[in-house]
Amino acid sequence: MENATPRRVEHQQTDRGYVPVYATGVVEQPWDSYSVTDHEVWNTLYRRQRELLPGRACAEFLEGVERFGMGENGIPKFADLNALLGKTTGWQIVAVEGLLPDEVFFDHLANRRFPVSWWIRKPDQLDYLSEPDLFHDLFGHVPLLLNPVFADYMQAYGRGGMKAFGIGPGALMNLTRLYWYTVEFGLINTPDGLRIYGAGIVSSKGESIYCLDSAAPNRIGFGLERVMNTRYRIDTYQQTYFVIDSFEQLFDATRPDFTPIYQRLAAKTPHAAGDVLESDRVFNVGTREGWATNADT
Ligand SMILES: [Fe+2]
Secondary structure, eight states: OOOSSOOOOOOEEETTEEEOOOOOOEEOOOGGGOOHHHHHHHHHHHHHHHHHOTTTBOHHHHHHHHHHTOOSSSSOOHHHHHHHHHHHTSOEEEEESSOOOHHHHHHHHHTTEEEEESOOOOGGGSSOOSSOOHIIIIIIISGGGGSHHHHHHHHHHHHHHHHHHHHOHHHHHHHHHHHIIIIITOEEEETTEEEEOOHHHHTOHHHHHHHHHOSSSEEEEOOHHHHHTBOOOSSSSOSEEEEESOHHHHHHHTOSOSHHHHHHHHTSOOBOTTOOOTTOOEEEOOOOTTOOOSOOO
16 A cells, blocks of 8 residues: 655644544655655754653663664655664564544554554644654653563553454553553663653654643552543643553563453543542652643643
């Protein structure tokens, strides 16, 4: 399924608000068609994060960036990254036009393919974009795919997604929250202190600082059912970050069949994004400063 001239598929303004538009196909990365500006956007974003992340991002992430040879030499070619990725963990990057429908996304992950939007944000969108572009997908997600345990977790997540898709919307929501609070916004506890591994954080300058330095958010030990039953913020920085001890812990926690968990959670009211529970393993309770009070997702 190849497309000679890929389109950029973006959210659209409709009478229901600004809504995601889902594309389904895999395309060839149109590397020759990137403009000088596109490459400069990559270089600027890369430089900012590369200066900020040592001492903030986990060692496995930083090591992945180095091993791929990502740098300030413009947008990487997926084919070059795939050569290393393929022989290391067997994953491949595939270029896509934009957000994928759930079942298409899960099928890619279950087959060790990671979809990356081929287009990059504009220079006036360096700090905020409402949908994933190449910088988020590639710089944020791909370095950790060189880590064998994390690589297996991502595949297991895709398989779990296929299964949840067959069970129903409640199960899918539980699983989406797991992805959100781990793959996108996860922190990991290390002997040197808390570090970032979530792609939504490492690809954001503001949240890379906020998630570790701000007193406002809660930082709470990861628990599978706790996370699956917690709503989240899509329009602000997170009110709670969940902290894993290791990628092995994450992979092991998600090994069992989730079906009984979905059944249990269906009978429960989800926690608000900022709730702190009696049963939580608390790293710190946030001051709640600057929190939005409108509903969580
Ligand atoms: Fe993402």
